[in-house]
Amino acid sequence: MKNKRKSQQKNRIIISLGIILASLGLAYAPIPGLQQTVIIVSGSELQEPLKQLETQFEQENPNIKLELKFQGSQEIVNKFIDNQNDFTPTILIPANGEKLRELSTRYKATNSAEPFYDQPQPIAKTILVGIAWQERGKVLFPDGRFRWDKVEKAMQAGNWSGIGGASDWGSFDFVTTNPTRSNSGQLTMSLWAQSKVGGNLNSATFNNSAVESLFGLVKRSVYQPPRSTDILLEEFIAKGANDADVATVYESIALHRWEQAGKTQGKPYQIYYLNPTIETISTAAIVRRNVNGGTANAARKFLDFLNQKEQQAVFVQYGFRPANNSVDLKTVPNSPWNQNIPGAEVTPAVTKLSPPDTQIFGEVQRLWERAE
Known part of the structure; x- marks a missing residue:
């Protein structure tokens, strides 16, 4: 009788453990039909x-x-x-x-x-920034400040020797994404058009002959613009100087991929903060x-x-x-802002604009599509 009670007690313990394990399984394993x-x-x-x-x-x-x-x-x-x-x-x-x-x-x-x-x-x-291979950036932006008019003049010249660069640097190659597919390309052309007219953007801006000429110049110069910023920077790094000299990208991706540039090309690129820039x-x-x-x-x-x-x-x-303002850029482990990336700043002294509205984005796409 004593042995029988011990056996029954043992069975109850086993059953209890089974129920507990089954409950844990239900709590932590996907339930068919409910995923x-x-x-x-x-x-x-x-x-x-x-x-x-x-x-x-x-x-x-x-x-x-x-x-x-x-x-x-x-x-x-x-x-x-x-x-x-x-x-x-x-x-x-x-x-x-x-x-x-x-x-x-x-x-x-x-x-x-x-x-x-x-x-x-x-x-x-993140914000829109410019990048350039360091040696070439020093020629194009001698004061360390990104300037749209300097990029435009270099595109008009067509080669580095025409703007003070070495003759063996070959053609000047600016890269941006396709404004009909990518946000960064739309922001690039918005800021560039704004610098051209020297004021706020509106629909009339894109009927300005100087802005129309600018869009034509950029479209002719940027061969097969990538559909996304990440693809653009991967190609920029893979091609290196002589095939890709200056580009506009997000600060985030420029910081993240700078080490890859050093390994692939033996040197990193320089980051330039646009002023004004657009926070996205x-x-x-x-x-x-x-x-x-x-x-x-x-x-x-x-x-x-x-x-x-x-x-x-x-x-x-x-x-x-x-987006959570309680996070400190400098104290995050492996923060790129602690890695001495050329040009990177925690608090750049630039004006941050909001992205243009839907109407302006529409005008950018329309003008890009009809530009020749």
Whole structure:
């Protein structure tokens, strides 16, 4: 009888342990039929930090699967409006919030419903900068300041010998992204047009003959402009001087890839802060079209995750300025602002403008397309 009671007690312990283990399994393992898939379409500038954070988020949230897609910021808008994706986006993260306002305006023109579940959320910040290989930057910008008129004169001259450079440097090659597909190309041409007219941008700016000539010059000079900033900088580094001399890119990606430039070309490029420049804030929105409430809640969880201090520090490590202002650029481990990158500044003494509105972006695209 005593042995029987011991056996029964042992069985109860085993059953209890089994229940506990089963409960833990239900808590931490994906439940078939309940897993949510969240498809994120982002500008390519966020590709590397999002891929790193994807793994961490899925480990912490096993019932949510993330799928990352990357497009140029203007492509994100156009493909969503025209329903040209072969997948159903859940979250859109173009390089700046103005793109989401454009999307909202265009969507509401043919639909009665709101396009987004919630107010769009800022994810990370950066600004437009210039870069140049150091030896050539010293010739083009002897005072260390980026100037649009100097770049324009170099493009008109066509080669370095015409502007004081060595004859064996060959042609002068400026690079920017395609303004019909990429946010950084649109910002570049907006700032350049603004410097040309010496005032604020409006629709009349793009009917100015000097601005029209500028667009034609740049379009003729930039052969097959890349569709995204990340692709542009990879090509800039791979080609090196003589094929790519000066470019406009985001500060974030310029900081992140400077070490790669040193390894590939044996020397880093110099960063030049534009004055004025444009601050661009990668902004996320959860779309309503074909996205149910459960998937939207999973998407909210991911956006909350991205805005936490630990994840914001990851963006800083990739050269972004945080959307969460409690994060200090200098104290983040492996911060690029602690690596003596040529030209990099924590607080550059420049004027930061907001991105142009939808109408100006439309004028930039229109003028680029018709430029010859």
